[in-house]
Amino acid sequence: MQNTSHAVMAQRFEAADSADDFPTPPWATRALIEHVIGAGQVRELTVLEPACGRGYMARPLGEYFASVEASDAFRYGFGTHRDFLSYPFEAKSHDWVITNPPFRLAEEFVERALTVARKGVAILARTVFLESVGRYEGIFRDRPPTKFAQFTERVPMVKGRVDAKASTATGYAWFVWEASGSAVPRLMWVPPCRKILERADDYAASSRA
Numbered sequence: 661m662q663n664t665s666h667a668v669m670a671q672r673f674e675a676a677d678s679a680d681d682f683p684t685p686p687w688a689t690r691a692l693i694e695h696v697i698g699a700g701q702v703r704e705l706t707v708l709e710p711a712c713g714r715g716y717m718a719r720p721l722g723e724y725f726a727s728v729e730a731s732d733a734f735r736y737g738f739g740t741h742r743d744f745l746s747y748p749f750e751a752k753s754h755d756w757v758i759t760n761p762p763f764r765l766a767e768e769f770v771e772r773a774l775t776v777a778r779k780g781v782a783i784l785a786r787t788v789f790l791e792s793v794g795r796y797e798g799i800f801r802d803r804p805p806t807k808f809a810q811f812t813e814r815v816p817m818v819k820g821r822v823d824a825k826a827s828t829a830t831g832y833a834w835f836v837w838e839a840s841g842s843a844v845p846r847l848m849w850v851p852p853c854r855k856i857l858e859r860a861d862d863y864a865a866s867s868r869a
C-alpha cells in the first residue's frame with residue numbers, strides 16, 4: 661500500500677517551473693548563526709537574502725547582522741523584486757549571501773552567491789544536495805563547502821506558510837562557504853535547539869506577509 665503519511669507527503673516535490681515557495685521556520689536560521697557561524701562574527705556585517713519569499717529567513721537574519729537586503733523573483737509583499745540569477749548584483753557586494761533557494765536551482769544559486777559574497781555563503785538545502793555527480797563536478801570537487809552542518813532535528817517546511825505543527829521526512833543541512841575557512845570541509849551537527857531558538861510570534865508572522 662502506498663505510504664501517504666503526512667511526514668512523507670510533506671517532501672518538496674514541485675513542478676519544474678514552480679517558485680518552490682516553502683518558507684523556512686525562523687529557528688533554523690537562528691541555528692545557523694548560533695551554532696555554525698557565530699553571532700559575534702556577523703554583528704557588523706551585511707547580508708543578502710536573495711530568495712526571501714515572505715521574509716521568514718530575512719527577519720531572523722536581521723536579529724544578528726548590521727543590515728539585511730532581501731529580494732525575490734516572485735512578489736510576496738516583502739523585499740525587492742529581483743531574479744537572483746539574472747539581476748546584475750555586483751561581485752563581492754555583500755559580506756554574506758544566505759538563503760534557502762528553490763531546490764531545482766540550488767546549484768546555480770551557489771555559483772552566483774559565491775561571486776556576490778565577500779565573506780561567506782550559507783545555503784539551507786536538503787541533505788541529499790550533497791549527492792550527485794553533477795553537483796560534485798559542478799561545485800563540490802573544486803569548491804567544497806568549508807562547513808557542512810547537518811540538522812539533528814527535522815526542519816518542517818510547508819508550501820506558502822510556516823506551521824509550528826508540521827512534520828517532514830526530509831533531512832536538511834546548512835552548506836557554508838567561508839572565505840576564511842579551511843580547504844578541508846568541516847563536518848558539523850546542528851545540535852537540538854528548536855525549543856530554545858523558536859519564538860511564539862515566529863508563526864504569527866505567517867499572516868503578516
Ligand SMILES: C[S@@+](CC[C@H](N)C(=O)[O-])C[C@H]1O[C@@H](n2cnc3c(N)ncnc32)[C@H](O)[C@@H]1O
Pocket residue numbers: 679680681682683684710711712713714715716717731732733734742743744745759760761762763765
Ligand atoms: C524554498 S523558498 C524559501 C524562501 C525564503 N528564502 C525562506 O527561507 O523563507 C524559495 C524561494 O525562492 C524564490 N525564487 C525562486 N526562483 C528564484 C530566482 N530565480 N531568484 C530569486 N528568488 C527565486 C521563490 O519565490 C521562493 O520564495
